[in-house]
Amino acid sequence: MCDSAIDAVHPRFSKKPMFYQTGFKIALIQLSVGPDKAKNVAAAVSEIHKAKAKGAHVVALPECFNSPYGTKYFNEYAEEVPSGATSRALSRAAAEAGVCVVGGTVPERCGDRLYNTCTVWDDSGKLLAQYRKMHLFDIDIPNKITFKESEVLSAGDQVTTFDYRGVRIGIGICYDIRFPELAHLMAQQGCSMLLYPGAFNMTTGPKHWELLGRARANDCQLWVGQISPARDAAAGYVAWGHSILVDPWGQVKGQLDERPGVIIEDIDLKVVEEVRCQIPIRIQRRTDVYDTVSVKQ
Numbered sequence: 001m002c003d004s005a006i007d008a009v010h011p012r013f014s015k016k017p018m019f020y021q022t023g024f025k026i027a028l029i030q031l032s033v034g035p036d037k038a039k040n041v042a043a044a045v046s047e048i049h050k051a052k053a054k055g056a057h058v059v060a061l062p063e064c065f066n067s068p069y070g071t072k073y074f075n076e077y078a079e080e081v082p083s084g085a086t087s088r089a090l091s092r093a094a095a096e097a098g099v100c101v102v103g104g105t106v107p108e109r110c111g112d113r114l115y116n117t118c119t120v121w122d123d124s125g126k127l128l129a130q131y132r133k134m135h136l137f138d139i140d141i142p143n144k145i146t147f148k149e150s151e152v153l154s155a156g157d158q159v160t161t162f163d164y165r166g167v168r169i170g171i172g173i174c175y176d177i178r179f180p181e182l183a184h185l186m187a188q189q190g191c192s193m194l195l196y197p198g199a200f201n202m203t204t205g206p207k208h209w210e211l212l213g214r215a216r217a218n219d220c221q222l223w224v225g226q227i228s229p230a231r232d233a234a235a236g237y238v239a240w241g242h243s244i245l246v247d248p249w250g251q252v253k254g255q256l257d258e259r260p261g262v263i264i265e266d267i268d269l270k271v272v273e274e275v276r277c278q279i280p281i282r283i284q285r286r287t288d289v290y291d292t293v294s295v296k297q
């Protein structure tokens with residue numbers, strides 16, 4: 001009821017998938033990632049099957065799950081999508097388990113360019129979506145962390161969402177979560193959930209990882225999942241871990257520590273409608289004022 005009122009006022013929010021379900025079960029898999037690519041991929045496949053056995057419909061993997069995370073590794077580990085070995089393994093695992101796989105990210109080779117890319121596979125093994133990280137992770141915090149993905153990676157420029165079991169899900173990758181504009185675009189396109197494979201670090205992780213997930217969930221009024229590799233203190237880049245699921249109220253529904261593990265949870269889509277109905281910020285935005293002010297600047 002409330003939803004159709006919003007549709008009437010703001011038709012751009014009404015782009016819903018063809019049919020509408022009340023929920024699904026998601027598994028966020030925090031994997032150990034090492035230098036052996038085949039071992040990394042085999043571990044991911046094994047976790048996909050275990051998640052299916054626990055009733056998951058959607059299984060999401062971490063950023064850079066087949067390769068150590070670091071600019072010196074991307075060229076060596078890169079594969080073409082969808083013909084590369086990792087794509088083929090994910091497609092097969094999705095079909096055999098009968099689940100949707102949000103395949104974390106892999107370094108993707110396309111011609112002479114490299115991207116940080118997420119692939120999504122439906123339960124028949126078909127490629128549903130391919131998203132290339134749009135905001136590259138270039139930061140410099142003196143004496144803490146300097147990282148420049150743009151030294152080797154190119155940036156994508158396509159906002160990417162997909163529909164599965166009547167639910168629209170948007171994809172961002174790690175640093176993308178710092179950009180509310182991307183999240184708002186995906187919310188406007190009808191998403192009820194955003195998934196961010198990500199590998200924050202020991203400096204920004206404790207400060208911002210949970211904060212940003214809760215911020216995006218709260219300001220877009222949707223579910224947010226962030227999926228990290230497990231921490232390896234001996235790695236060149238030490239991931240924060242702490243994969244997390246946040247509900248549309250901005251409340252943490254599940255969070256891991258730094259070790260390998262799984263969050264498995266029912267996603268109740270009625271909560272999305274409930275929050276949007278009770279706190280109707282989507283129809284209260286003063287775009288008339290915002291647009292005028294930004295034109296004057």
Ligand SMILES: NC(=O)CCC(=O)C(=O)O
Nearest residue numbers: 137174175199200201204
């Ligand atoms: N892989 C990444 O994009 C890391 C982002 C990150 O750590 C941050 O603080 O942002």
